[in-house]
Amino acid sequence: MRQNVRRESHLMTDEAQHYKALGKEFASHGRVEHSADEYVRDGNIHSNTVENYYSIFKRGMKGIYQHCSEKHLHRYLSEFDFRYSNRVALGVNDESRAEKALQGITGKRLTYRRPHQAHVN
Numbered sequence: 001m002r003q004n005v006r007r008e009s010h011l012m013t014d015e016a017q018h019y020k021a022l023g024k025e026f027a028s029h030g031r032v033e034h035s036a037d038e039y040v041r042d043g044n045i046h047s048n049t050v051e052n053y054y055s056i057f058k059r060g061m062k063g064i065y066q067h068c069s070e071k072h073l074h075r076y077l078s079e080f081d082f083r084y085s086n087r088v089a090l091g092v093n094d095e096s097r098a099e100k101a102l103q104g105i106t107g108k109r110l111t112y113r114r115p116h117q118a119h120v121n
Contacts, residue, residue: 012045053084 001022005011010028013019015035023029030045032038040046057080061068068076086092086100 012047012050014047053080056080056084 002025005026007025008027010030011019011023011026012030012032013023015031015033019029019031023031030041032041032046039048057077060080060083061076065076082101082104086097092100
């Protein structure tokens, strides 16, 4: 989290102890106690969003890709960020999601190298 989450972020976690000290490094830290059957605190502190996201990510990885290396993890996460942010529950239908995806390729060129070709900087 220290490497990938901005310090001005507002963390929302469960009661796991390793989040306690870490939470002090960020703008705020709200916790819910699942062990006490608490899932929402003060109406807006919860871990439901991240749990939903990871549920979709894990299903996609098991059902579509089966494996990804750490080297390419950021690419898989970007795809699932797009899927999560453009889902039917947010009012985005298949047609508008496809249009948004196609807007993302404008001005970009995808090229392939043969495995035996050396990478040149």
